[in-house]
Every structure is written in structure tokens, then in C-alpha cells.
Amino acid sequence: MAEESASPSGPPAERNDGLRLAILWVVASAICCPLVYIVWGPHLPPGAMSSSASGQQFDLTVLATIATPVVLGVLIYFAYALTFWRAKAGDETDAPPIHGHTRIQLIWIVATSTIVLALAVFGTYELIAPAGAGGGEGPQPIWKPNTSNILQVQVIAQQWAFTYRYPQYGGMETTQLVLPLNQAVQFNVTSLDVIHDFWAYQLGVKADANPGVNNVAYTTPQHTGSFVVRCDELCGLWHGAMYDYGQVMSVSGFQAWAQQTETAMAKITAALPPYALTYDPTVVPVLGKVLVQLGLTGAGGGFYNPNDPEQP
Amino acid sequence: MAIEIQPESAQAPGGGEPGTPRTARPWWLRPGWHTALIGAVVGYVLGHLLGNFIGSGYQQVAHSNDNDMAIVLGYLFLILGWLIGLGVFNDLVRQMLGHPIPHGDIEPETGLARYFRYTLDHKVVGIQYLFGMITYFLTGGLFAMAIRTELLSPSYHVLSPSAYLMVVGEHGTMMMMMMTSVITGPLGNYFVPLMIGSKRTAFPRIEALSFWLTPCAYVILLSSVLFGGFPTGWTGYAPLSVQAGEGMDGYAIAFGLMGISMILAGFNLICTIICYRAPGMRWGRLPMFVWAMLTVSFLFVLAAPVLVGGMYMIITDRTVQTAFFVNQLGGSSYLYQDLFWFFGHPEVYILALPGFGIVSEVIPVFCRKPLFGYKVAAAGMFGVALLSFFVWQHHLFDSGIDPDMRPLFMLTTEMISIPTGFIYLVALGTFWKAKIRLTVPMLFAIGFYINFLFGGISGVVLSDVPADVTSHGSFFVMAHFHFTIMGGLIFAFFGGVYYWLPKMMGIKLNERLGKWNFWIMFIAFNSTFMPLFAVGELGQPRRVFEYASNLQTINDWVSISAFVLGFGILLFLINFVMSTVVWREPATGNPWRSRGLEWQVSSPPPADNFENIPVVLSGPYEYGDPNALPVADLNPPAGVISGALAGAGSEG
Numbered sequence: 001m002a003e004e005s006a007s008p009s010g011p012p013a014e015r016n017d018g019l020r021l022a023i024l025w026v027v028a029s030a031i032c033c034p035l036v037y038i039v040w041g042p043h044l045p046p047g048a049m050s051s052s053a054s055g056q057q058f059d060l061t062v063l064a065t066i067a068t069p070v071v072l073g074v075l076i077y078f079a080y081a082l083t084f085w086r087a088k089a090g091d092e093t094d095a096p097p098i099h100g101h102t103r104i105q106l107i108w109i110v111a112t113s114t115i116v117l118a119l120a121v122f123g124t125y126e127l128i129a130p131a132g133a134g135g136g137e138g139p140q141p142i143w144k145p146n147t148s149n150i151l152q153v154q155v156i157a158q159q160w161a162f163t164y165r166y167p168q169y170g171g172m173e174t175t176q177l178v179l180p181l182n183q184a185v186q187f188n189v190t191s192l193d194v195i196h197d198f199w200a201y202q203l204g205v206k207a208d209a210n211p212g213v214n215n216v217a218y219t220t221p222q223h224t225g226s227f228v229v230r231c232d233e234l235c236g237l238w239h240g241a242m243y244d245y246g247q248v249m250s251v252s253g254f255q256a257w258a259q260q261t262e263t264a265m266a267k268i269t270a271a272l273p274p275y276a277l278t279y280d281p282t283v284v285p286v287l288g289k290v291l292v293q294l295g296l297t298g299a300g301g302g303f304y305n306p307n308d309p310e311q312p
Numbered sequence: 313m314a315i316e317i318q319p320e321s322a323q324a325p326g327g328g329e330p331g332t333p334r335t336a337r338p339w340w341l342r343p344g345w346h347t348a349l350i351g352a353v354v355g356y357v358l359g360h361l362l363g364n365f366i367g368s369g370y371q372q373v374a375h376s377n378d379n380d381m382a383i384v385l386g387y388l389f390l391i392l393g394w395l396i397g398l399g400v401f402n403d404l405v406r407q408m409l410g411h412p413i414p415h416g417d418i419e420p421e422t423g424l425a426r427y428f429r430y431t432l433d434h435k436v437v438g439i440q441y442l443f444g445m446i447t448y449f450l451t452g453g454l455f456a457m458a459i460r461t462e463l464l465s466p467s468y469h470v471l472s473p474s475a476y477l478m479v480v481g482e483h484g485t486m487m488m489m490m491m492t493s494v495i496t497g498p499l500g501n502y503f504v505p506l507m508i509g510s511k512r513t514a515f516p517r518i519e520a521l522s523f524w525l526t527p528c529a530y531v532i533l534l535s536s537v538l539f540g541g542f543p544t545g546w547t548g549y550a551p552l553s554v555q556a557g558e559g560m561d562g563y564a565i566a567f568g569l570m571g572i573s574m575i576l577a578g579f580n581l582i583c584t585i586i587c588y589r590a591p592g593m594r595w596g597r598l599p600m601f602v603w604a605m606l607t608v609s610f611l612f613v614l615a616a617p618v619l620v621g622g623m624y625m626i627i628t629d630r631t632v633q634t635a636f637f638v639n640q641l642g643g644s645s646y647l648y649q650d651l652f653w654f655f656g657h658p659e660v661y662i663l664a665l666p667g668f669g670i671v672s673e674v675i676p677v678f679c680r681k682p683l684f685g686y687k688v689a690a691a692g693m694f695g696v697a698l699l700s701f702f703v704w705q706h707h708l709f710d711s712g713i714d715p716d717m718r719p720l721f722m723l724t725t726e727m728i729s730i731p732t733g734f735i736y737l738v739a740l741g742t743f744w745k746a747k748i749r750l751t752v753p754m755l756f757a758i759g760f761y762i763n764f765l766f767g768g769i770s771g772v773v774l775s776d777v778p779a780d781v782t783s784h785g786s787f788f789v790m791a792h793f794h795f796t797i798m799g800g801l802i803f804a805f806f807g808g809v810y811y812w813l814p815k816m817m818g819i820k821l822n823e824r825l826g827k828w829n830f831w832i833m834f835i836a837f838n839s840t841f842m843p844l845f846a847v848g849e850l851g852q853p854r855r856v857f858e859y860a861s862n863l864q865t866i867n868d869w870v871s872i873s874a875f876v877l878g879f880g881i882l883l884f885l886i887n888f889v890m891s892t893v894v895w896r897e898p899a900t901g902n903p904w905r906s907r908g909l910e911w912q913v914s915s916p917p918p919a920d921n922f923e924n925i926p927v928v929l930s931g932p933y934e935y936g937d938p939n940a941l942p943v944a945d946l947n948p949p950a951g952v953i954s955g956a957l958a959g960a961g962s963e964g
Contacts, residue, residue: 017745045849046782059778060849067769074765077740078758087680087747092905094680094936095747105685105737112733116726123726123776124719133778138712189712194552195645197710197785201851206781208711210646211551212639215712228860232785232853234545236552237473240856280640 017084024076029069037065046204049227049248051220052134053204059126059133066115136189136207136215139277145184145218153177154275155189157196157209160238162229169258171275172265177229177246179221180254189215190278197233200246208233214277221248343399344429352528355393360386367631378558381631383539387565391528398430398524400517430524432516435917437523438502439816442809444526445498448490449802450885451534455483457878460871466864468857476857478541478559485533485546485563487797489570490526492659494801495666496577496612497523499808500605502816504581506910506917507599509590509926509944514583522576529566529573536562545855547656550637550648554629561630568623571616571655574662578612581605592928592944599908599932600683603690604669607697608662614701615658622651649711653704661700663797665693667764667804668735671757674811675742677906678754682933684741688734695731699724709780718777725775732768736761751904752826756807759834763799767792770845788848791841799837806833806884814899817892818915825887832880839873907943908932922946 041061154165191209231242363382536559635641934940
């Protein structure tokens with residue numbers, strides 16, 4: 001290919017398009033980037049309720065700040081081109097035949113590659129440093145919080161509700177998710193039937209609930225308050241209604257709640273299968289057609305046919 | 313190199329001696345869509361009866377009273393009956409029986425009837441695909457309107473939860489499976505031979521078959537509504553898809569069938585592009601659209617088989633109780649996710665690359681400049697296509713895969729933005745000091761670059777694992793891929809139709825209505841999907857009918873914008889119908905003054921595309937170069953072709 005010069009060969013001494021574009025771009029970026037980082041950043045989701053949430057907020061802030069000049073660059077360029085490089089009415093001639101420009105192409109490739117590789121390094125660091133960043137790490141997590149004092153909470157998903165088991169409190173099972181402040185939490189997420197996803201939005205925790213798999217995610221709550229838990233993987237009829245609310249309490253409040261619940265639930269806990277990381281749905285009631293034929297019905301004897309519009 | 317030099321009829325490929333001319337039969341006795349319909353109905357009934365016969369003894373059928381075996385066999389026999397009725401196997405049977413294959417029809421068909429038959433002319437197939445794809449797209453669009461109607465309120469009010477899931481599944485699947493061919497089918501099949509200077513494609517039968525499978529897939533997918541739809545969305549995740557009711561069978565069969573259609577279309581285009589280029593059509597002169605079709609076709613043939621396999625396993629899991637995807641019985645639900653996304657991610661680029669091709673084709677014409685960095689553009693497409701096979705696990709970042717995998721797939725995913733950036737470099741360079749003409753195709757091309765920019769940037773957020781923890785599975789993802797597919801692919805498709813319809817039909821679409829169409833679509837599109845990024849980050853998962861009540865205002869805004877967007881697309885339909893049926897403003901030979909080889913023949917092109925095989929003399933984008941040769945010699949003097957052919961073998 002012809003590697004001709006792309007240096008301005010337009011009307012002589014009229015305007016330096018490259019310089020004007022560069023100035024526009026630099027000025028716009030210099031104004032917008034700090035705005036994004038300083039003003040918008042602290043308001044970005046998912047907030048700062050936990051270590052993983054604030055990590056994700058920081059991540060989104062950085063990405064938004066880096067994206068700003070890229071978006072501005074392209075938009076400004078197109079706006080400029082459409083303003084200044086329109087064909088005049090009646091002008092049927094062609095524009096200068098520029099086939100390419102080796103230096104510009106090289107600079108572009110090097111620059112984009114550098115940004116991309118830097119982003120990958122940044123993302124990897126932000127993933128490893130805050131113990132998996134709140135994402136599900138599978139049964140053998142390799143990035144763990146730097147403490148031995150970890151509260152274990154098992155999240156059991158089924159169509160269409162979450163239940164929570166606290167093995168350190170007698171293996172009690174409850175429909176309420178309550179967490180203590182400033183203590184590392186290990187979620188062991190599993191499912192009894194189809195794939196669900198445990199998404200504690202304000203905590204910045206998201207982990208798929210797979211049947212027969214223990215999916216581990218870590219976080220440390222940093223503020224008290226309530227948070228939303230939603231199912232984030234389409235799981236059938238009432239997927240849209242599969243949500244509940246959790247609570248982050250002070251440590252003493254949590255202890256009081258846990259002991260009270262443990263006592264209140266003692267009878268039910270005794271009837272439950274022993275705590276395990278996953279539950280075999282041929283033992284624990286479950287599942288779809290393949291197992292329905294064995295005469296087994298769903299959770300608590302209440303298996304919902306996928307077409308059954310009954311309220312869960 | 314297999315270059316056809318005989319002025320052979322485009323409608324009569326294949327071997328065999330010219331047969332004895334057949335006597336003319338009335339149209340209703342010749343195979344066409346009406347006989348195909350009869351075949352399909354008969355096939356379904358037969359298959360269903362067979363399935364009842366086989367499956368009635370199954371314990372599961374007796375227990376649950378639904379026999380997936382009967383449904384699946386009904387669908388499979390329906391497809392077979394449809395193809396038999398269409399006459400797909402006629403020549404095959406003739407050949408097997410030793411009869412000669414009649415070469416073409418008695419007289420080359422020119423009437424409207426050929427569009428409803430198994431016609432082997434690539435231009436007819438292109439038009440068939442065009443009308444088919446517009447129908448499929450509008451059907452999917454209607455489902456989208458229903459979704460946005462339901463989401464006007466934070467609880468369910470119009471659709472029941474099961475109807476909502478059905479609509480979501482139908483919308484998603486209709487768009488993701490049928491729209492894979494939205495550009496490759498109509499424009500690819502129509503223009504690749506014209507652009508490379510060939511009279512036909514390599515495998516006209518396979519090409520026609522690839523189209524005629526799509527109405528089948530469309531009907532089967534829609535028919536699952538009769539069984540209550542399927543609750544899985546377009547991804548069909550097991551074990552939910554194993555648990556689901558009979559509507560799921562329609563999903564698996566239709567998607568698998570569309571996979572087969574993609575494979576067929578892909579092989580045809582690959583062979584056409586490699587083997588049927590005219591003399592002088594060197595790789596360095598190939599139009600960008602043809603490069604896009606080549607890379608997409610490779611993705612078709614390499615990715616779609618995995619989909620077909622996955623759908624096959626779903627079907628056997630559901631009918632004969634294999635357990636590929638049932639964890640408790642030794643299968644793995646991860647297996648399905650891996651199979652699906654090993655197809656699904658290349659598929660996303662199957663949807664993006666044709667758009668790259670069209671805009672790269674359109675902008676030099678209306679900038680009146682050569683394409684900036686031709687090799688960079690081709691490399692960008694190849695880079696995207698190649699990398700697309702190494703990123704699929706980013707859909708599984710939170711699913712509990714081996715955590716070691718995540719930095720690796722984060723890297724590969726982010727690397728895709730390098731070749732995608734090439735496409736932008738090419739665009740920016742081409743616009744530099746151009747003489748821009750803001751025609752409708754050009755507007756759609758610019759709309760493509762702006763929409764796809766936001767799609768690409770949000771993709772970087774999703775590839776970053778920590779940021780993905782918030783965004784995964786939320787409306788953010790949904791907004792992201794609508795920006796790349798709806799804002800990218802569909803805008804490019806509309807641009808392509810506005811650009812090439814004068815060539816296909818000799819009719820120009822109304823320019824004024826086209827501008828209204830573009831501006832309403834562009835503004836409404838951004839007003840619909842831009843807020844959905846926020847909706848997702850604020851915690852609304854995909855595919856839910858209930859959402860937080862504080863998100864109602866923004867959801868209502870989105871819904872109303874979506875209705876306006878629907879109106880914008882309706883304008884396209886109105887323009888299309890009015891321009892082609894009522895106004896019929898004739899387009900002269902080359903209304904855009906394009907250098908493309910396809911524009912050098914009359915509009916619409918003659919039956920054999922080129923009277924003689926042209927000799928390509930220079931590249932298609934040499935605008936503004938006073939020394940550039942014309943793009944091709946359409947009537948090369950005798951001896952030139954044979955001379956060029958002698959050199960062609962070594963030239964490659």
C-alpha cells in the first residue's frame with residue numbers, strides 16, 4: 001500500500017486541523033477527567049458498604065476516567081469532521097487520496113496496546129488484592145482475606161428463594177441474612193436445583209449458585225445498614241420475585257441476633273440434614289423432570305412446576 | 313483457481329449433461345413454498361405420531377404427561393417434510409436414479425414466483441434473505457415492545473410472569489439466532505459475487521438451502537409459544553433448560569437448525585471468496601465488505617458446530633434422559649455454559665464484523681477518499697475474529713470457574729479492543745480532510761461508529777473482573793450488547809440497505825424519509841439504552857419483571873424511548889414499502905458514484921452479473937487519485953482472460 005504523507009495538504013496556511021483538534025481534545029479531557037474522578041466517582045455504584053463494594057467503586061471510577069478521553073476524542077473528531085470537512089454544495093470533486101500514514105498507524109497501535117495491557121494489569125491487581133473482589137471464586141478460592149476470623153455463611157438458593165446457614169452457630173438455617181460489621185465473611189454459595197446467582201448488591205458480592213458446587217466469595221462489611229439480595233441468573237418463573245433484604249449490624253447486635261435465632265431455630269435445625277458444602281438433591285428434596293420421576297418433590301415438599309403460576 | 317470463464321447460467325450449477333427440456337407445468341404443481349408447507353405439516357404429524365409410539369413407554373412421560381420425544385421428532389420431520397416439499401432433494405434423487413439433471417428451467421424464471429421457490433441464483437437468495445430477515449427482525453422487535461410495556465411498572469401488570477419470561481426468551485432468541493445472518497444473508501450472498509467479479513457463488517444449492525432453513529427455524533421458535541414458551545432466555549442454561557416444559561424443545565431445535573444454516577452459508581461464502589475472484593482481484597484489492605464476509609464465514613463454520621452440539625445434547629437430555637448437563641447424574645452445568653459461550657462469544661463478533669464491513673465500505677464513497685489504512689482494517693477484522701475464540705469464559709467470571717482463569721480471560725477480552733480500535737483508526741483516518749456527503753447510508757455509518765464506541769467502552773468495563781462483579785447479569789450487560797448489536801449491526805444493516813437497495817432493485821429509498829428514519833432511530837436508540845447502563849449499575853438484574861420502585865421513573869423513560877425507537881423502525885418499514893411498491897423512484901446506474909465493482913454493472917444486475925468475466929485493474933477505494941485506473945475492464949479483449957488465468961495460479 002502506498003504510504004503517502006497525511007500531513008495537512010489542504011488549503012495552505014488556512015488552518016492547522018491537527019493542532020486545533022489536539023487542543024480541543026486536551027482541554028475537554030483536562031476538564032472532564034477530574035470531574036469524573038472527583039465528582040462522579042464517589043457516587044458510582046455499588047457504593048462503599050463493604051470492602052469489595054468500595055473496590056468495585058474505585059475500579060469503575062478508574063475505568064470511567066480512562067474512558068472519558070477516548071469517548072471525547074472520537075466524538076470531538078466526528079463533530080469536527082462534520083463541521084469543517086463537509087463537501088460544499090455542488091462540489092463533485094474528490095478529497096485528497098491519503099491511503100495511510102505509517103507513523104500514525106504505529107502510534108495508534110502502540111498506544112491502544114499500552115492502555116489495554118495497563119488495564120489488564122490494573123484489573124488483575126484489583127482482583128487479587130481485595131480477595132477476589134467479591135466475585136465467586138469456585139470451590140477452591142486462591143485469594144482469601146488476610147485473617148483467620150472469618151464468618152461462614154452458606155447461601156442455599158432454590159426456586160425461588162435464598163436460605164442462609166450459619167455453621168458456626170449450630171448450623172442454623174434462616175431466611176434472614178444478617179452480618180456483623182467489620183468482620184470478613186465467607187459466602188459458600190450453592191443451589192438445590194438450577195443455576196441461580198447470589199447478588200448482594202450493596203455488598204458488591206456476586207456468585208453463581210450451581211447445584212452440587214460450592215462457590216466461595218469474600219467480603220468485609222464496612223457500614224451498617226440493609227442491603228438487597230437478588231437472584232441474578234434466570235432461574236425460571238419467579239426469578240423476578242427472588243429477592244430479599246439483608247442487614248449489616250454491629251458485632252454485639254449480630255451476636256444477640258445469632259444467639260436468639262439459634263435458640264429459636266433449634267428444633268428445626270435438628271431436623272435438617274447435617275451441614276455440608278453442597279447438598280445432594282436426591283437426598284435433599286429438589287429438582288427437575290429427571291428427578292421428579294423418582295417421586296421426589298421440591299424444597300420443603302413444595303416443588304413448583306415451572307408452568308405453575310402459584311405464588312412461591 | 314476455479315474461475316468460471318464460460319458464460320454459464322448462474323441458475324444452473326452442478327454437473328451432469330444438459331437434460332431434455334421439461335414441459336411447462338402450472339406453478340402450483342411445481343415445488344415451492346406451498347408444497348413445502350404441506351410437507352411440513354405432514355412431516356410434523358408423522359413425527360409426532362412416531363414420537364408418541366416410541367416415547368409412551370417412558371416412565372417420565374407417564375409421570376409428567378409431556379412427551380418431548382414426540383415434539384422433537386415432530387419438529388425434525390417437519391424440517392425434512394419442508395425440504396422435500398421445497399424440492400431440495402429432487403436433483404439429488406434424479407442423479408441417484410441415473411436421470412440427467414435438467415439444466416435450469418425451461419426458460420429462466422424472471423417472475424415473482426422464483427422468490428418463493430428453491431431458486432439457485434444468489435441474487436434471488438439475497439432478496440429472499442432480505443425479506444426474511446426484515447420479518448424476523450420486526451417480530452423480535454414486537455417482543456421487545458412487549459417487554460418494555462411490562463417494565464413500565466415495577467411489579468407485574470400486563471404480562472403474567474410466565475408470559476413475561478416467554479416474551480423475553482422469544483425476543484432474545486429471535487434476535488440473537490436469526491440476526492446472525494442479517495447482513496451475511498441478504499447483502500453477503502447478494503454482493504460477494506458481484507464484488508469479486510464472479511457470475512455465481514461456489515455452492516448455489518447450499519446457499520439456497522441455508523436460506524430455506526431460516527423460515528423453518530423462525531416458525532419452530534415461534535411455535536414454542538404454543539407450549540408456553542421457554543423460561544431460560546436466549547442462553548438456555550442447563551439445568552433449567554432440562555427442567556423446562558415442552559416449549560424448550562422449540563428453542564433447541566430452532567437454534568440448532570439456525571446453526572446448521574450458518575455453517576452452510578459460511579462454507580459457501582468461504583469457497584466463493586477464495587476460488588471465484590475475477591482475474592486481478594488480488595487480496596489487496598478485495599473490498600472491505602468481502603473481507604468482513606470472509607472472517608464472518610470462518611466464524612460461522614468454526615463456532616456454529618459447537619452450538620449445534622450443545623443443542624443436540626440439550627435435546628437428548630430432555631428426551632432420552634442422557635445427563636450431559638445434570639450435575640447430580642455425572643454431567644456438568646458448566647459444560648453447557650462452556651459449549652454455549654464457546655459458540656456465543658464468536659457469535660457476538662459474527663454480529664459485529666459485518667457491520668464493520670459495511671461502514672468501511674460506505675465511508676470512502678461518501679468521504680470521497682481512499683480507505684485509510686486498508687491493511688489495518690483487514691488486520692483488525694482478522695484480529696477480532698481470531699481473538700473471539702479465546703474470550704468466552706468472561707461470561708463465567710462469577711460462576712465459580714477456576715479462579716486462575718480470570719486474569720487470563722480478562723487479558724484476552726481486553727485485547728480485543730486493540731483490533732477493534734483499528735476499525736476506528738481507519739474511520740478517523742478516512743474522515744481526515746474528507747469531502748463528506750451526508751447521505752442516509754453515511755448517517756447510519758456515523759451512527760454506527762458512535763453507538764459502537766459506547767458498546768466497546770462498556771465492554772471494557774465488563775471485561776474487568778472486579779467491575780464485572782457489579783455489572784455481570786445486570787441491565788448494564790444488556791445495554792452493552794444492545795449498543796454493539798442494535799446500535800452497531802442493525803444501524804449498519806439499515807445503512808447497507810439504503811446504500812445497496814438501488815443496486816438490488818433499481819429503486820432508491822426516499823432520502824427525506826430516510827433522514828427522519830435515521831434521526832429518530834439514533835436519538836431514540838441512545839435515549840433508550842444509555843439510561844439502561846445506569847439501571848444496571850443501580851442493581852436491576854436482567855430478565856426480571858419486578859424491580860426496585862425507585863427505578864420506575866428511569867424505566868418508564870426507557871420504555872417510552874423504546875416505543876419511539878419502534879416508531880423509528882416503523883418509518884424504515886414505511887419507507888421500504890412505499891419506495892419499492894408505490895413511489896418506485898428509479899435509481900440510475902451508479903447513484904453514489906461509487907468505485908465498487910458491483911456498481912459497474914446495471915441496476916438491478918443482469919441475470920449472470922457480468923456479461924464477460926471482468927478484469928480487475930485497481931482497488932475499489934482509489935477516490936481522488938487522478939492516476940488511478942478504472943476499477944475493472946468489464947469487456948476485456950479476447951485473450952486477456954486466458955492470459956490472466958495463466959498467471960493466476962502463481963499469483964494466488
